[in-house]
Amino acid sequence: MKRLFYNLKITFKNKELIFWTFAFPIILITLFYAAFSNITAADNYTAPKIVAIENENSKLLPVYKQIFEKVDALDVSFENNFDETKQKLEKEDIIGIITFEDDMSFPKLIIEKNGTSQTIVQNIMTEIELSIRSGKQFDEVKIKNTYERNQEMAMIEYFSLLAMACLYGAMIGTKSLDKSLANMTASGKRIAVSAISKAKIVLVSLVTSYITQLIGLALLFLHILFILKIDFGPELPGVIGLTAVGALAGLALGTFVSAAFRVKEDTKDGITTGFTMLCCFFSGMMGPSMKFVIDSAVPFLNKINPAALLTDGYYSLTNFGAGERFWTDVILLLVFSGVISIISVKILRRQKYDNL
Amino acid sequence: MAEKVIEVKKLTKKYKELTAVDHLSFDVEKGEILGLLGPNGSGKSTTINSILSLLTFDEGDIKIFGEEMTPDALEIKRRIGVVFQDVAVFEELTVWENVNYFCSLYISDKATCEKYTEEAIKLVGLGDFKKFLPKKLSGGLLRRLNIACGIAHKPKLIFLDEPTVAVDPQSRNNILEGIKKLRDNGATIVYTTHYMEEVEILCDRVIILDHGKIVASGTNDSLKDLAKIKEKITVETRGISKKFQDEIKKLKDVVSVKSGRDTLVVNYSDTRKNLAELVNLLEKNKIKYEKIYSERPTLNDVFLELTGKDLRD
Numbered sequence: 130m131k132r133l134f135y136n137l138k139i140t141f142k143n144k145e146l147i148f149w150t151f152a153f154p155i156i157l158i159t160l161f162y163a164a165f166s167n168i169t170a171a172d173n174y175t176a177p178k179i180v181a182i183e184n185e186n187s188k189l190l191p192v193y194k195q196i197f198e199k200v201d202a203l204d205v206s207f208e209n210n211f212d213e214t215k216q217k218l219e220k221e222d223i224i225g226i227i228t229f230e231d232d233m234s235f236p237k238l239i240i241e242k243n244g245t246s247q248t249i250v251q252n253i254m255t256e257i258e259l260s261i262r263s264g265k266q267f268d269e270v271k272i273k274n275t276y277e278r279n280q281e282m283a284m285i286e287y288f289s290l291l292a293m294a295c296l297y298g299a300m301i302g303t304k305s306l307d308k309s310l311a312n313m314t315a316s317g318k319r320i321a322v323s324a325i326s327k328a329k330i331v332l333v334s335l336v337t338s339y340i341t342q343l344i345g346l347a348l349l350f351l352h353i354l355f356i357l358k359i360d361f362g363p364e365l366p367g368v369i370g371l372t373a374v375g376a377l378a379g380l381a382l383g384t385f386v387s388a389a390f391r392v393k394e395d396t397k398d399g400i401t402t403g404f405t406m407l408c409c410f411f412s413g414m415m416g417p418s419m420k421f422v423i424d425s426a427v428p429f430l431n432k433i434n435p436a437a438l439l440t441d442g443y444y445s446l447t448n449f450g451a452g453e454r455f456w457t458d459v460i461l462l463l464v465f466s467g468v469i470s471i472i473s474v475k476i477l478r479r480q481k482y483d484n485l
Numbered sequence: 486m487a488e489k490v491i492e493v494k495k496l497t498k499k500y501k502e503l504t505a506v507d508h509l510s511f512d513v514e515k516g517e518i519l520g521l522l523g524p525n526g527s528g529k530s531t532t533i534n535s536i537l538s539l540l541t542f543d544e545g546d547i548k549i550f551g552e553e554m555t556p557d558a559l560e561i562k563r564r565i566g567v568v569f570q571d572v573a574v575f576e577e578l579t580v581w582e583n584v585n586y587f588c589s590l591y592i593s594d595k596a597t598c599e600k601y602t603e604e605a606i607k608l609v610g611l612g613d614f615k616k617f618l619p620k621k622l623s624g625g626l627l628r629r630l631n632i633a634c635g636i637a638h639k640p641k642l643i644f645l646d647e648p649t650v651a652v653d654p655q656s657r658n659n660i661l662e663g664i665k666k667l668r669d670n671g672a673t674i675v676y677t678t679h680y681m682e683e684v685e686i687l688c689d690r691v692i693i694l695d696h697g698k699i700v701a702s703g704t705n706d707s708l709k710d711l712a713k714i715k716e717k718i719t720v721e722t723r724g725i726s727k728k729f730q731d732e733i734k735k736l737k738d739v740v741s742v743k744s745g746r747d748t749l750v751v752n753y754s755d756t757r758k759n760l761a762e763l764v765n766l767l768e769k770n771k772i773k774y775e776k777i778y779s780e781r782p783t784l785n786d787v788f789l790e791l792t793g794k795d796l797r798d
């Protein structure tokens with residue numbers, strides 16, 4: 130107990146570590162937020178006005194009319210006179226004009242300038258065209274307006290950031306256990322010759338760093354919820370819970386690196402960072418195609434990769450609520466933490482060093 | 486026959502090609518202070534770290550309290566205290582907290598642990614510095630803290646690896662006194678150093694190491710007897726001719742004559758009336774001198790003679 134207190138005191142006096150674990154995620158998420166906020170501000174969104182020119186010979190126009198009715202993101206009206214409409218466009222009363230050729234050819238979009246609204250219109254038109262080309266019924270195709278899409282992207286980024294904040298806690302785990310290892314620090318030598326079992330050393334190190342990490346995450350969440358006012362919706366408790374479990378997995382990972390690799394401190398930090406990056410990479414955090422590849426080729430890997438479990442947990446939580454898939458992810462994360470902590474203890478148990 | 490606390494048999498430790506400890510065998514008896522004496526790099530720290538199961542070794546058996554020593558022999562470890570050569574304290578904690586921290590690694594009862602912490606701090610004389618952070622302490626005080634951290638839990642067996650390196654004389658005396666007290670309270674102590682005087686003052690028995698091998702071992706006196714030199718006479722004088730030096734060499738029992746800038750040292754292999762003889766010879770040749778005195782050889786002289794190397798290089 131006493132030692133836990135001392136360990137915390139030691140950890141908190143390490144300013145650099147505190148900065149990286151506490152301040153860094155907060156700064157990062159603020160930057161993300163700033164980048165997304167101008168397009169995610171829901172209240173300011175007004176559907177861009179566009180005009181479609183009627184053409185009785187077009188076979189696609191009726192299809193489009195049907196679709197436009199369902200897309201709130203666009204404000205479409207229909208006109209017959211192209212030249213009048215063109216003037217409106219030049220006066221910037223409208224954002225774009227859609228013209229239909231005869232028969233089955235797809236419509237053309239005419240825009241005057243470049244801007245957010247223009248981009249949104251372009252994206253939606255492309256989306257519609259694709260869905261028609263692929264022959265799917267419009268009902269089946271989820272056409273989301275760009276606002277929603279942006280918000281979803283922002284959410285994915287926020288979740289990736291939370292997952293990363295969890296896993297980068299591995300660094301705290303590594304540093305914390307290193308303090309107790311004979312080959313890393315002088316005081317570690319002292320702890321190594323003392324009557325404390327390796328299991329206790331690992332446990333104390335985990336608990337210490339977990340407390341540190343939880344405080345850091347609490348600050349992060351306070352910042353997210355009360356300063357940035359990002360809305361995680363009704364699943365907020367689940368998001369927080371999953372993050373706390375993820376943090377434990379990150380620490381366990383860091384502890385394992387500390388125990389398993391007998392290298393210099395810097396190299397160890399490098400391995401920890403590399404390890405977490407690799408986990409994130411395989412989990413699709415840096416491009417979703419990777420997760421897909423792993424899912425089909427070595428699905429097992431996604432079950433033991435904490436980053437993959439975390440992203441999957443967040444995803445299933447926001448899409449399907451706290452169901453079986455979510456709880457499976459949570460349990461697998463706990464199992465992962467437990468197993469590699471035990472392996473760490475086993476490794477350290479009868480550890481001697483070739484040199485000190 | 487006294488109880489053996491440590492038994493080391495044929496301990497050999499290699500760092501790549503370098504053999505740091507070479508088939509070393511020795512015992513440590515209960516209640517004694519054993520000095521491990523040797524110059525830098527002679528393998529003292531390596532020996533201690535091997536005994537403590539921190540280092541792997543290539544060959545050998547180590548028993549402590551009659552049982553084989555392993556990294557998870559917690560019951561043995563509980564009774565051991567170690568003061569490593571490098572200062573090992575937490576920069577972030579105060580003097581008192583540091584001692585308390587390391588004590589708590591052994592003593593789970595809070596009140597006992599605090600009592601022991603106070604006692605250890607008192608033993609090394611850091612009472613006035615309890616609230617200081619280590620970086621505020623001078624080198625000597627830091628060493629004392631280092632010792633307090635290693636012995637606070639009242640271990641039965643204590644290893645001290647050069648605890649007095651780079652320490653001012655006052656701190657050194659304080660440390661040596663403290664170590665004697667620990668022995669008087671019943672601890673067995675292994676003490677490494679390359680200071681001859683410390684071994685002479687402190688240790689009951691000495692093992693002299695060089696290149697990881699035992700060069701000589703025994704009590705202080707028996708080691709001195711081992712060496713050929715029995716008496717050493719120093720003459721403080723200037724400019725003694727080569728010819729006169731040769732004349733001294735012809736005196737009975739003279740082993741060697743060494744002349745420095747202001748001194749002349751004459752070594753004898755026996756203790757008779759050497760001083761009187763030498764004084765006579767000097768008078769006869771009308772050689773002026775400031776002082777002349779006779780000494781028993783120190784362990785340093787013994788080491789010099791046994792290994793051809795000076796301890797303090």
Ligand SMILES: Nc1ncnc2c1ncn2[C@@H]1O[C@H](COP(=O)(O)OP(=O)(O)OP(=O)(O)O)[C@@H](O)[C@H]1O
Pocket residue numbers: 484485500503505523524525526527528529530531532570647679
């Ligand atoms: N980690 C290591 N790797 C390689 N060689 C080492 C290592 N540690 C020590 N040595 C070598 O082993 C030999 C014995 O070293 P050791 O530290 O045991 O000597 P020592 O008697 O404690 O010396 P000192 O008085 O300097 O503390 C030395 O030659 C040293 O250079």
Ligand SMILES: [Mg+2]
Pocket residue numbers: 529530531570646647
């Ligand atoms: Mg040494």
